[in-house]
Amino acid sequence: MRTILSGCVRFTPCLALVLLVGCGQSDPPQFTLDMVAIAEKQIPANQQQKVANILEAMFGTPDDPFVLPETGLDLAKLQMAAGPVKSDQFGHETGLYRRHCAHCHGTTGDGLGPTAMILNPYPRDYRQGKFKFKSTERPAKPTDYDLETVLRQGVQGTAMPSFALLPDAQIDALVEYVKYLSMRGQTEIGLTDAMADLSEGEELPLTHDTLVAEILAPVAESWQEAPDKIIPTDGDNAKPDMPKAESIAAGEKLFYSAKANCAKCHGWSALGDGQTNDYDDWSKAIHEAEESLASDVNTLNEAEMSAEEREALARHVALLSSALATDALPPRHAIPRNLRQGVYRGGRAPYDIYRRIYAGINGAPMPAVGPPFPGAPGTLTSDEIWNLVDYVLSLPYEPISQPPRDQRAVSRAQL
Amino acid sequence: MTQLHRVSYGFVLLAALLVGVYGCGQKASPPEGAPSDASAPQVKQGESESAAEAEADMAEPAEETEETAEETTEETTEETTADESAGEWGTLTGRIVYEGDAPDPQPIDTSKDPNCTEKLTAENLLVGADGGLKNAVVMLRSDPPKVNEELVASEPAEVTLDNKNCRFEPHVQVVLTSQKLLLKNSDPTGHNSNLSPIKNTAINPVLAAGGEPIEYQFSSPEAIPVRVGCNIHPWMAAFLVVREDPYAAVTAEDGTFTIKDLPAGEELEFRLWHEGSGYLANAEYKGGKADRRGTVKLKIKPGTNDLGDIKVSNTIFKN
Numbered sequence: 001m002r003t004i005l006s007g008c009v010r011f012t013p014c015l016a017l018v019l020l021v022g023c024g025q026s027d028p029p030q031f032t033l034d035m036v037a038i039a040e041k042q043i044p045a046n047q048q049q050k051v052a053n054i055l056e057a058m059f060g061t062p063d064d065p066f067v068l069p070e071t072g073l074d075l076a077k078l079q080m081a082a083g084p085v086k087s088d089q090f091g092h093e094t095g096l097y098r099r100h101c102a103h104c105h106g107t108t109g110d111g112l113g114p115t116a117m118i119l120n121p122y123p124r125d126y127r128q129g130k131f132k133f134k135s136t137e138r139p140a141k142p143t144d145y146d147l148e149t150v151l152r153q154g155v156q157g158t159a160m161p162s163f164a165l166l167p168d169a170q171i172d173a174l175v176e177y178v179k180y181l182s183m184r185g186q187t188e189i190g191l192t193d194a195m196a197d198l199s200e201g202e203e204l205p206l207t208h209d210t211l212v213a214e215i216l217a218p219v220a221e222s223w224q225e226a227p228d229k230i231i232p233t234d235g236d237n238a239k240p241d242m243p244k245a246e247s248i249a250a251g252e253k254l255f256y257s258a259k260a261n262c263a264k265c266h267g268w269s270a271l272g273d274g275q276t277n278d279y280d281d282w283s284k285a286i287h288e289a290e291e292s293l294a295s296d297v298n299t300l301n302e303a304e305m306s307a308e309e310r311e312a313l314a315r316h317v318a319l320l321s322s323a324l325a326t327d328a329l330p331p332r333h334a335i336p337r338n339l340r341q342g343v344y345r346g347g348r349a350p351y352d353i354y355r356r357i358y359a360g361i362n363g364a365p366m367p368a369v370g371p372p373f374p375g376a377p378g379t380l381t382s383d384e385i386w387n388l389v390d391y392v393l394s395l396p397y398e399p400i401s402q403p404p405r406d407q408r409a410v411s412r413a414q415l
Numbered sequence: 416m417t418q419l420h421r422v423s424y425g426f427v428l429l430a431a432l433l434v435g436v437y438g439c440g441q442k443a444s445p446p447e448g449a450p451s452d453a454s455a456p457q458v459k460q461g462e463s464e465s466a467a468e469a470e471a472d473m474a475e476p477a478e479e480t481e482e483t484a485e486e487t488t489e490e491t492t493e494e495t496t497a498d499e500s501a502g503e504w505g506t507l508t509g510r511i512v513y514e515g516d517a518p519d520p521q522p523i524d525t526s527k528d529p530n531c532t533e534k535l536t537a538e539n540l541l542v543g544a545d546g547g548l549k550n551a552v553v554m555l556r557s558d559p560p561k562v563n564e565e566l567v568a569s570e571p572a573e574v575t576l577d578n579k580n581c582r583f584e585p586h587v588q589v590v591l592t593s594q595k596l597l598l599k600n601s602d603p604t605g606h607n608s609n610l611s612p613i614k615n616t617a618i619n620p621v622l623a624a625g626g627e628p629i630e631y632q633f634s635s636p637e638a639i640p641v642r643v644g645c646n647i648h649p650w651m652a653a654f655l656v657v658r659e660d661p662y663a664a665v666t667a668e669d670g671t672f673t674i675k676d677l678p679a680g681e682e683l684e685f686r687l688w689h690e691g692s693g694y695l696a697n698a699e700y701k702g703g704k705a706d707r708r709g710t711v712k713l714k715i716k717p718g719t720n721d722l723g724d725i726k727v728s729n730t731i732f733k734n
Contacts, residue, residue, distance in 0.1 A: 042707070138617070138618065138619065139616050139617040139618070193613060193638075196708075197638050197639075197708070198708065199556075199684065199706055199708050199710040200706035200707060200708065200710070258530075258603065258604055258605045258623065258624035258625070259605070259623040259624065259625075259626065260605075260621065260623070261605030261606075261607070261621055261623070261647060264528070264604075264605060264647045265646070265647065274527075275527055275646070275647055275648075275649070277527070277649055278646050278649045281611075291733065292733050295732075295733040295734050296733075298734070299730050299734075303515070303729065303730045305728070305730050309728075309730065313730070360619050362617075365609075365646035366646075367607035367609065367619040367620060367621045367646060367647075368618070368619055368620050368621065369620070369621045372618040372620050372629060372631065373616075373618075376629075376630065377627065377629075378620070378629075379620060379621045379622065379623050379626060379629070380621075380623075
């Protein structure tokens with residue numbers, strides 16, 4: 001410390017350093033666009049600006065959120081979660097998202113907070129509107145209660161902690177804010193998709209019909225209808241009255257069969273060592289962008305083309321590579337769950353496991369064995385899914401799942 | 416020396432203190448999770464004028480856009496009314512040609528599943544001996560002024576996407592919203608079909624070996640073909656061209672395609688697409704060139720309209 005200071009004193013620019021470091025230029029935080037998607041969809045700069053402007057008109061800024069009535073969101077709750085962290089009276093706090101969530105999930109809800117890189121699994125990127133652990137059908141949004149459960153209980157086996165100690169009103173505000181960020185993100189995707197569909201010379205009409213009715217409203221509706229999409233675990237889906245041992249045996253048979261195909265990914269050992277080369281939807285997008293970049297660089301270096309084409313391709317390569325460097329996390333393979341550990345990210349209750357098997361996991365490679373639509377025939381019957389639930393929940397208790405005693409202990413003599 | 420040090424420390428600390436009090440007091444604290452936007456090319460959120468403009472436009476449901484869209488097509492209709500007497504429908508044909516050397520299809524490692532015994536090669540770019548590009552899609556982009564209902568009625572009620580020899584069959588096909596899609600598994604091993612459409616409901620059912628096909632029906636058309644994957648066998652991929660009208664075709668092995676019974680007389684907008692490139696940007700044919708989104712505008716005459724060879728540069732493909 002002393003040497004640093006004395007070294008510093010010798011140089012007059014030291015003061016300038018203090019001025020700069022001491023007073024980080026703090027523009028109000030902004031939402032950022034998904035530059036990887038924008039580069040991939042080849043959205044030109046003027047249209048990028050338009051997307052940013054439309055989103056700001058629709059959703060406001062991180063300090064000053066705004067919502068259209070179509071979203072069904074409660075602005076008062078959003079204002080409590082948004083903005084800088086502060087408390088102007090006892091027990092009244094604002095800036096909850098930045099205080100509790102943004103360091104992992106990012107200001108934009110893109111899962112790109114400063115700590116994201118060192119976490120495994122990565123924090124959820126809300127912008128695709130895909131949530132894994134929920135009570136609803138596979139493509140449906142989670143209910144408010146589902147999000148609240150994740151906040152209160154955390155996600156076992158991940159860095160997501162429990163926020164059970166927060167007052168109810170704060171949990172409510174954060175749930176609302178996650179929905180807000182997700183709607184904003186999915187609207188951004190809708191806008192860039194619409195931009196990518198434009199022929200040369202066409203413009204996206206800046207009208208209520210196009211922007212709100214066609215792009216925002218379907219996103220908002222999918223959130224509003226979530227409570228109608230809950231997978232029941234009673235009535236026709238109720239657990240059959242069957243002796244436990246019998247159910248486990250039936251589940252075991254299914255697990256390794258070409259009917260349910262669980263072992264294909266979770267492994268013949270159930271250690272999660274089957275198909276391990278696939279990606280979840282988030283990593284897959286980045287993986288594909290990386291492959292596309294590598295191919296473009298190759299083309300740029302080797303192929304013959306006109307100067308004009310070359311310049312356009314070089315611009316694209318520059319944009320995509322900088323987006324991948326700053327707006328993306330290195331893709332990771334989706335590793336199927338090791339079912340012998342007894343760690344269940346989406347909850348350990350039998351009905352949690354039932355819904356996971358029934359609907360699969362949205363955004364993850366895990367497919368569904370239940371009916372794709374309510375009432376349609378599925379790959380497995382409800383009773384068969386319950387058999388699998390019993391088998392899966394029995395796996396951590398099989399003797400083979402427990403480390404042998406003689407290897408577990410280290411004798412003091414060895415030290 | 417120490418004297419000087421002490422003075423300097425004092426000065427630096429005082430300066431820091433001053434800065435702390437005056438310089439930083441008013442600004443909001445920076446967001447903890449702000450991702451670096453250094454790469455974002457001058458995308459500023461909300462340049463006040465245009466943001467306000469967008470806001471104002473959203474508030475009032477304007478009808479201007481529809482009018483302007485109609486205007487552009489009107490011009491062409493007027494001058495073509497004479498043609499209509501000759502016949503209502505026209506056929507569009509052509510051949511999509513890949514220009515330049517095509518890489519050989521790469522072999523696929525199927526060893527993860529011992530049931531996948533067939534030797535497979537990648538199907539993402541299949542170029543014939545004479546440059547014909549297989550599995551490219553030619554599809555109508557604009558809303559057709561009319562649809563030949565007889566043609567729609569002649570389409571089968573169901574189409575099948577089969578899982579056979581650990582690949583999808585067919586690799587690319589057209590599915591109408593009026594048709595049922597059967598996701599079938601003819602293999603002795605299990606598969607799943609992960610459909611990720613944009614406008615329709617995403618599903619990802621497991622397909623049991625020897626099980627009944629899973630039924631699906633699209634409710635709205637999709638602007639770009641929907642990818643289907645199998646997570647158990649990640650090399651598997653298929654594409655579904657989802658349409659309300661029957662005006663789309665997938666190119667054959669020699670790159671040729673035919674779209675029958677298009678409404679004649681009006682200028683129509685078509686899109687050219689291939690999985691290896693997305694839109695076939697700047698594709699060239701006799702008398703015209705596609706734009707960067709693979710858009711081709713054509714006025715269909717009654718009878719056969721042959722576009723001839725549509726040349727696509729190999730530089731737009733991902734290899």
